[in-house]
Amino acid sequence: MSRLAVAHKEESLVARTIRFPSGLRDKIAADADRCGRSFEGQVIALLRRHYGEDVDIAPTPAEILALAAASLAEIPASDLGLLTRKLTEPER
Helix, strand or coil: CCHHHHHHHCCCCCCCCCCCCHHHHHHHHHHHHHHCCCHHHHHHHHHHHHHCCCCCCCCCHHHHHHHHHHHCCCCCHHHHHHHHHHHHCCCC
16 A cells, blocks of 8 residues: 555544744745745645645644633533533543
8 A cells, every 4th residue: 555545544633843944934835824824834735735635734722721711601500510410420
């Protein structure tokens, strides 16, 4: 089986850090600004257009926790227990 076939067969997602040379970063940032996107959004759009795949940049665990905390911000403390009970209950 070819390496390409093996790569397509795997279903795992791997997050990677991409470092762009400053000139390329500036070009992408300018294009992102022109299109009304963030830098990350522009990189995703470019990858999707070129490869036709559903790519995404996963948020860091800290960002996920911040989003979760923000989603609970306007909920009264008296109701939080009902929403978070399953998070603290031991599994059976």
